Amino acid sequence: MNIDRIMRAKSVAVIGASKDETKRGFQAIKILKQEKFEGKIYPISLREEKILGLTCYKNINDVAEDIDLALITTPAKTMKSVLMDCGKKGVAGAVIIAGGFGEQDQDGKLLEDQVVSIAKQHGVRLIGPNTSGMINVHTNMNLVGLKDVPKGNIALITQSGNIALHLITEARLKSQKGFSFYVGVGNETDIKFHEYLEFLENDDHTKAILLYVEGMKEGRKFLQQAYRTTRKKPVILLKSGRSATGKRAAGSHTGALAGISEVSRTAFRRSGIIDIENADELFPVAETLSSLPPIKNNKVAILTDGGGHATIAADLMADYGVDVPVLREKTQALLKEVLPPNASVQNPVDVAGGTDADPEIFAKCAKILLNDGQIGGLLIAGLFGGYGLRFAEKLTFIEEDAAHQMGKLVKKTGKPIVLQSLYNFARPHSLDLLRYYDIPVYDSLDIACKCIAALSHYGSYLRTYHKKTSFIMNWRVKAKKEGELIIQRALSQGRNVLLENEAKAILHLHGVPVTSDRIATTADEACAIAKEIGEEVVLKIVSPDILHKTDAGGVKLKLKTEAEVKDAFNEIIDNAKRFDEKAEIKGCLVSRMMEEGMEIIIGTKIDDQFGPVIMFGIGGIMVEILKDVSFRVLPLSRSAAGKMIKEIKSAPILDGVRGKPPVDKKAIIDLLVTVSEIIEAYPQIHEMDLNPVIVHEEGMDIVDARIIL
C-alpha cells in the first residue's frame, strides 16, 4: 500500500482540537489556516462548537465527507480508541504527536505495540508516535507548528525535531532553496524510511531527498529502495549514533554489530547515497545536488584569487578523491591571454590580482575552463561578490554581469559551478544572482569543497550503478532442496549448529569443491578411511556440543602411520570427554591433510538493521591482530566480491610477496559469491564461518566450515 493519500492529503481531521492557545490542538488549526492549507480541515472536539470559525465534530465519524489524514494531538492513553474511530472512518493515515510510547519505557513499548496492531487491523498507516509532525510544503499542509518553512524541492525526513528545525532555519537564512516535504518519523513504528523514499522518488516536487537518521528499523529495505531511488534523484544522509556515547544519546538499544557503521557506510555508497559526516554540510550538499547537474568525469578545476584558498581546496579535493588535473596546454594558453603573467594557470588557477580591476575575468576564466572537455565542474573561491565592496563600487555592476554570464554558462555547458565567497555574509546582489541561476554560494571553503565533491561522487555513481548489485535477496533454487533437508534434520534433532560435514555438504551442494571427509566412529574405522585416502590425514572431533575444536584438543594434524591415526583418534575422544563430559560425540572426521597455502577467512553474520553481512580477511595475524577485514551487506556481485578482496590493506599479499606465487583470486571470488548465494537460499542460517580456507596458486581447500542456525 502506498502512502500517497497521506502525503498529499486533501482533508485533515485535527483530533483533540482546542480553543486553548497553548495547546497543540489549537496551534495546529491556526497554522493550517494561516498557511492556507489547500484542503479541508475538520476539528474534532468533544467540548467546542467552533474553533477559528471552523465547525467542530464530536467524533471523526460524525464528518460526512471522506477524510484522508488525522492529526492526533491527544495523549498516549487515548490512542487506542481514537485509532479505532479513525479506522472506522477509513482515514488513510494518522500522525501521532504524543510521546510516552516505546521511547519511554517498557509499558510505553507495550502500548505502542497495541496501537500499531490496532492501526494495522483498521488499515490506518501511522507517522509517529513521538513526532513533531509532517508538512507537505506545496499544499501548505503544515502539521508541525513551524512557520515560514521555505518552499522548494528538497524533501526532509528526520528522526530529530531539532535537526529539522536547524536545517529549515539554515535554508531560510542562507539560501534561496526550500523544501517539498518534511516528515518527522518519530518512533518509526509503521511507515518506514524506505516507504517515504519510494513515495518521494515519484514526487515531481522533489529533486533531492535529505535524511537525518539515528537508527533504522528496516535498514535492508531502505538499502533496496535507495538503490532504485538514487538513480532518479540524489539521496543525502547523515547517520549519527556511530559511537557508543552517541548510541547512548540516541537511546539506541539495537544489537548492531561492532563495525556496522563502516559496513553501513559502504552499503549506503553502494546504493548511491551521499553519506555526510558533518552536520554543517548536510543542507549545503542537498541544496547543491538539488540544483546542479552532477559532474560526469570526476575532474574539476579550481579558480581562486588567492593562494591560500587554492592550496586548501586542492588538499580537500585530494582527500575526497576528486581529480584536479593539470590543464591542457591549450587551455593554459587561453587563460594566459586573460590573466597577468604571474598568474598560475596549471590548476588550481590563481588569478594573482588579475581580477582586482575587472572581476569579469572570473566569468572569462570560467568559460575557458568549462569549455575544456576534460573539466567536468568548477569551484570558485575567494572574494567574488566583494570586489564592489572592497575595491570600487562600479565593480559591483561588473560582478553582476559576470554572475549572469556564469549562470548562463552552467545552463549551457551542463557543468556545475560552486562558489565560496568571503563576502557571502554581506549578501551582495551578484551572489543572489548566482543563486538565482542555481549556483550555490557558501562562506565556508570546506563546505564548498564538499559540495563540488558530492556532485562528482554522485556523477561517478550514476556512471557505474548498473554494475552494483541490488540488495534484493533473490536466490537460486537448484541446490536448495537438498540443503534444506540437512538443515531441517539438524533442527529436528534440536541442534542449531550444523556438524562440520553437514556444513561442508551444503557448500558442496552449491558447487564449492570440498574434501571428501568421512566420519569414523572407531579408531579402526579411522585407520581404514585414512588408508583409503592414502596420504597424510587430519582427524577432527565431530560433536554438536564442541564448537571450537582446537580448544577442546579435538584436532590432530599430519598423521602418517596407522599407529598415529589410532592414537590420535583415541586421544581426541578422550580430550573431548574431558573438555565436556556431557558432549554428544559423533566420532572423528578424517580428511586429507591440506597442502600449505595462504589462509583466508570468510564469515557471515546477521546485523539487526541491515540483515546478512559478509566479512573477508587473510587468516592469522592480519585478521586477529590487525583487524584487517572488509565487510559488505549481502548479496554480493562478482565485482563487489572483487572489491572486497582488494579493499583489505594486506591485499598485496594475495599477489605474492617474498618470492611466493600469487594465489587464486578467482577462486576466492567464486567462494564469496557462493557464500552469498547460500545465505540467500537459507534464511535459517544465522552465522557461517569458513576458517580457515587455504588458497593455492590454483584452487583452494575449505579446511573448516561452521554453520549456526
Place this chain on the structure above:
Amino acid sequence: MNIDRIMRAKSVAVIGASKDETKRGFQAIKILKQEKFEGKIYPISLREEKILGLTCYKNINDVAEDIDLALITTPAKTMKSVLMDCGKKGVAGAVIIAGGFGEQDQDGKLLEDQVVSIAKQHGVRLIGPNTSGMINVHTNMNLVGLKDVPKGNIALITQSGNIALHLITEARLKSQKGFSFYVGVGNETDIKFHEYLEFLENDDHTKAILLYVEGMKEGRKFLQQAYRTTRKKPVILLKSGRSATGKRAAGSHTGALAGISEVSRTAFRRSGIIDIENADELFPVAETLSSLPPIKNNKVAILTDGGGHATIAADLMADYGVDVPVLREKTQALLKEVLPPNASVQNPVDVAGGTDADPEIFAKCAKILLNDGQIGGLLIAGLFGGYGLRFAEKLTFIEEDAAHQMGKLVKKTGKPIVLQSLYNFARPHSLDLLRYYDIPVYDSLDIACKCIAALSHYGSYLRTYHKKTSFIMNWRVKAKKEGELIIQRALSQGRNVLLENEAKAILHLHGVPVTSDRIATTADEACAIAKEIGEEVVLKIVSPDILHKTDAGGVKLKLKTEAEVKDAFNEIIDNAKRFDEKAEIKGCLVSRMMEEGMEIIIGTKIDDQFGPVIMFGIGGIMVEILKDVSFRVLPLSRSAAGKMIKEIKSAPILDGVRGKPPVDKKAIIDLLVTVSEIIEAYPQIHEMDLNPVIVHEEGMDIVDARIIL
C-alpha cells in the same frame, strides 16, 4: 637578535611615499594616520614635499631622528640600494611588499638572495618580500592597508593574504575577539616563523597564536620554539599543501619526505600545537583557546534541548578522543530535581522540553554539571538565545539572566563552557552577554565540538608536556671522537657510504651490542674466521659501491662446512663483479648466523623542513606491503620510543601471537634511543638503516646496518 624593535616600532619610514591615491606609498601613510598610529611617520619620496600634511624626505638618511622600521613600497629592482640606505640609517627592520623574488622565477631567487645578504650585512631584519605587510594592532601600526582589524589578543601569522583577510573578517563579524598582531611572512626569507613565536610568547597583549602555514624554511627551529611557547600560551596551526595538488597550488618545491605530513602532525602535537584540519575551525579554535581555561581532565558534559544535537555531539567527542562519562548517581539525582521526568540525565543531558517555559534551567543544569568534580568542561547545544524569539518574549530576560549566571559560573569554577545556538545568526543579547563573559557561541555544532575538544587536548598537553622531549639536539660526546674518525676516514676516501662493519662499529661505540664481524679478503681467510666463530656463518659482500647486497647476490646464509664457506666466498665475489664490474670489492664480512626471531626495521632520514626523522616497523610484509610504520621527528625520549612501538598497527605481534613468546621491547626502545643519539652526534649522517634487526625474547641482533653520509 630579537625582533621587538620591529614588532613594536615607534617610528616608521614609508619608502616610496606618493601622492597617487592608487599607490601603496599613499595608502600606507593614509591608513597609519587614519588609524592613529602611536609612533612617528616619515614619508621618503624623491618627488614630493608634503604628503597628507607630513614632511617628506628625499632619503631615509635625511631624517635626524632614529627610525625603527621601514615599509618599502618600491619595486623589486630598487631593493638593493634601498636596503643599503636603511642599513646606513640603522633601522631594525624592513617590510618588503614587492613581489618578483623567489616566488617568481630563478632570476627572482637570485635577486632575493642578494637582497637578504645585503640586509644581513647591514643588520636589517626583513619581513617579506612578497608580503601583504604587518600590523601591530595595539599601537595602530597598520602596514597592510586593511581597515577595521578588530583589537584583541590573538596574534595572526600567515603565509597567505587571503586567508588573513578571511580570518580578520570572520573575527569582525562573528565574535567580540580580535588581534594583537598580524604578520604576512611572505617568502620567509629572513625572519622565520619561530622568531615570531618567540616574540609573541613574551608579548602581554597576545593570549593565543594563530598560524596558517604552507611550508616552513626552518621547521625544526619552529618545533623547538613551539615546544617552549605552548606551555605559556596556545598555538593553533593549519598546515596546508598536504596533497600533491595542494603542493602544486602552494608552488612548493620542497623535497619533503613522503608521509612527512603525518610526521609533522605528530611533531606538532608533541610541541603542544593545536593542529587544525578544516579552515572553518581555525578562528573559532583560536578564539576559544584565547578566552577560556583549558579542560584539565579530558572529561566533558553535553547539555542539549534536543536529541539530534546530543547524538551528533557525542559522536564527535568520541572521534576527538574526549571522554563523555556517565554522570555520577548524585549528579543525576540533582539534575532530575530540575528537569522533567522524561529528560535524559546520563550525559549527554537532554532537557526534553524542560527549558521551554524556563531557560534558566540551562544555568541550573550548567551549575550542577560544572560543580561535579568529575566534569572538566561543558558543551551546550540547541536553541539557547532563541527561547525569547521562539516561545515568548519575556523568556528573553530569563535567558539574559541565565547568561549572566553561566558567565559567572565559568569564572568561578575555572571550567569552560562552549555554546552552539541555532539562533546565533539573530545575535540575541543573551548570546552577546555570553561572549562578554568569554563564552564563545557558534552556529555550527561541528565547530563548537571542535572547540571544546581543543580545550581538552590543550589541557591534556599541559598536564603531560614535561614528559615530552624538546626538539633540541644535544648530544652526548663520549663515543663521538672515535665515531668521528670512522666518518672522516670514509669522507677522505671520497665515500659517502659507510661499510657495514664501519656502521656497526659506530653502533658499537654508542653501546649497541653488535656481532664481532670480521672482513675476509680471501676464501681461506673466510674459512679461518668461520672456524674461529665455530657456528653457522653468514658471508656478505663488502663494497662501497654495492648498497643492496642481496640484489647483487652478495649474501650467503647458513654456511656450515669449510667447503660451503669457500664456495660461498668465491661465488659472492664473482656475483659482485658481474653485478658491477667497476665495484671496489673489499672482501666478505663473516658473521655468526643469527638465531631466528622477529625482524624489525629502524631507519632515519633528513626531512627538508624538520631535519632528522626516524621510522620504526616490523620487517617483511608489515613494512613492505602494509606500510605499517611509525615516524617521529628526532631526538627521541624513551617514552616517545615506547609510543612509537605501540603505535604501529601490528604492535600486538611484539607481545607474542600464535604461541610465540613476546620479544624484548626494552631492547628495541634502547636501540631507538641510541639511534637518536647517534644521529644527534654526527650531523654528517644523512640516512641510517638497520634492516633487519632480529629481536629475541631477550636481546637482539643487528643483522645489517647501513649509514649514508
